[in-house]
Amino acid sequence: MAKLKLAVYWSASCGGCDVAILDIAERILDVVAIADIVFWPLATDFKYKDVEAMADNSIDVCLFNGAVRNSEQEHIARLLRAKSKTMVAYGSCACFGGIPSLGNFNCRAETFQRAYIEAPTNVNTDHVSPQTLTKVPEGELELPDYWDTVLALHQVVAVEYFLPGCPPPVELTNKVVDALASGELPPPGTIIASDKSLCEECDRIKEDKKITRIYRPHQIIPDPKRCLLELGLICMGPATRGGCGQRCIKANMPCRGCFGPPPGIIDQGAKMLSALASIYEANDEESIAKMLAEVVDPAGTFNRFVMSTSMLQRKHL
Ligand code: SF4
Ligand code: SF4
Ligand code: SF4
Numbered sequence: 001m002a003k004l005k006l007a008v009y010w011s012a013s014c015g016g017c018d019v020a021i022l023d024i025a026e027r028i029l030d031v032v033a034i035a036d037i038v039f040w041p042l043a044t045d046f047k048y049k050d051v052e053a054m055a056d057n058s059i060d061v062c063l064f065n066g067a068v069r070n071s072e073q074e075h076i077a078r079l080l081r082a083k084s085k086t087m088v089a090y091g092s093c094a095c096f097g098g099i100p101s102l103g104n105f106n107c108r109a110e111t112f113q114r115a116y117i118e119a120p121t122n123v124n125t126d127h128v129s130p131q132t133l134t135k136v137p138e139g140e141l142e143l144p145d146y147w148d149t150v151l152a153l154h155q156v157v158a159v160e161y162f163l164p165g166c167p168p169p170v171e172l173t174n175k176v177v178d179a180l181a182s183g184e185l186p187p188p189g190t191i192i193a194s195d196k197s198l199c200e201e202c203d204r205i206k207e208d209k210k211i212t213r214i215y216r217p218h219q220i221i222p223d224p225k226r227c228l229l230e231l232g233l234i235c236m237g238p239a240t241r242g243g244c245g246q247r248c249i250k251a252n253m254p255c256r257g258c259f260g261p262p263p264g265i266i267d268q269g270a271k272m273l274s275a276l277a278s279i280y281e282a283n284d285e286e287s288i289a290k291m292l293a294e295v296v297d298p299a300g301t302f303n304r305f306v307m308s309t310s311m312l313q314r315k316h317l
Contacts, residue, residue: 004060004180006035007051008090009080010042011073012100012150013066017091018042020167021063027174034181035060039080051079059084061180064159065167067093067100067308068151072144081157086185088176092166092258094153095191097308099166101150102300104307104314108148152308160188166258166305169244193243197262198255201242206230210281214294217253228254229279234301239265239272258305267311269302 010018018040022028038059039046062084068074081087092098103111116122116129136142153159163172172192179185186192194201209230222228228235228249236257237249248255261268277283280291292298303310 004035005038005058006031007039007059007062007080007084008037008042009039009062009064009066009076011064011066011077011094011153012069013091013093014099015042016167017065017093020091020165020170021173023167023170024173024177025170027177030181031177034177048076048079051076051083054083056082057085061086061088063088063090063176064153065090065094067097068153068156069100069103069149070144070146074156077153077156086160087153087157088161088163089153089159090163091168092164092260092305095162095164095309096260096306097150097152098258098305101152101307102304103150104312105300106315108146112146149314150308155308161186162191164191164193164241164259165244169247171245172243191241191260193241193259195263196242198237198240198242198244198246198249198259202227202237202246202249204228204249209279211279212281214276214291216296222252224252229275234272234276234295236268236272236302238275239268239302256304257302260306260309268306269299269310269312272302273298 008018008021024031037044038054039051059080062080064077064080064087066073068077089095093100097104106114112129116124117127130146131143132145133143161176163176165172175192204227205225206227207230211230211232213232214234215232217233220231220233222231222233229237233254235249235254237255239261240255240257241259241262244259257268257272261271265271276291277288280287295301299312303312307314
């Protein structure tokens with residue numbers, strides 16, 4: 001069998017998804033046995049011009065991690081889409097916008113002000129920040145136009161498969177490797193995870209208890225057997241797709257929602273808000289206002305990984 005051609009790209013990303021691919025440890029040898037890596041900026045020295053020179057559809061699979069937030073990333077997403085038979089949105093940033101999509105609560109100017117001027121670790125006395133040039137001087141590299149709105153990959157190009165997680169767990173990456181090796185790929189559009197919510201997979205004791213206040217994780221040491229939400233911690237399990245192996249729950253930490261909404265749920269944040277309201281002892285307007293006052297940054301907390309694909313999409317400025 002001819003070897004597959006594999007590309008990996010890192011867009012608006014923290015780099016964790018690239019590392020997650022390496023986390024499959026010795027199975028990387030299986031990948032190399034079935035595939036030639038034709039583009040992977042983190043690990044190889046191919047340039048954009050090498051990809052441009054490839055024939056359309058000549059890459060079999062592209063694992064694309066990171067969201068899309070500037071014109072360079074859009075250009076490469078479109079380029080890799082044209083060159084690839086199969087695009088995989090790899091990780092929560094590519095699937096839903098991820099952590100970078102929290103930038104949708106601000107505009108570009110506000111993000112630059114915070115990132116380049118105000119951040120306490122900066123030494124930037126000249127207040128230098130990225131510029132968009134309307135006319136690029138000859139010989140100068142064109143600088144990317146940085147957008148106000150962060151997008152998920154499928155909001156820019158068509159995507160065949162979605163592999164959520166921040167980063168995706170090794171088991172699910174191995175599942176993709178197995179599917180590539182056998183040639184038995186699932187139907188396009190498949191989300192490579194569970195078809196259940198995280199709560200359905202979680203075996204913690206649920207007592208249908210109401211809560212009277214909300215705690216942050218550092219404020220209590222939770223009973224490792226009981227439902228974290230019923231202990232007053234914001235566990236996103238009711239509003240999150242399963243399949244991660246309950247990574248956080250097993251570490252006695254509440255789920256933060258990185259697998260995105262479960263099947264049938266359009267908006268993860270709205271689902272979590274309603275789950276929390278239903279478990280709160282009182283549900284009159286005043287009590288709900290008190291509950292929300294106890295949640296630090298409710299919009300960001302409930303949409304931490306999914307702002308690009310939420311019904312809100314962004315804060316309207
Ligand atoms: S999904 Fe998580 S690990 Fe992957 S690039 Fe985004 S922030 Fe990093
Ligand atoms: S809310 Fe969290 S701890 Fe409780 S059952 Fe769901 S996933 Fe488990
Ligand atoms: S428990 Fe939640 S936040 Fe943790 S890995 Fe699973 S889906 Fe992601």
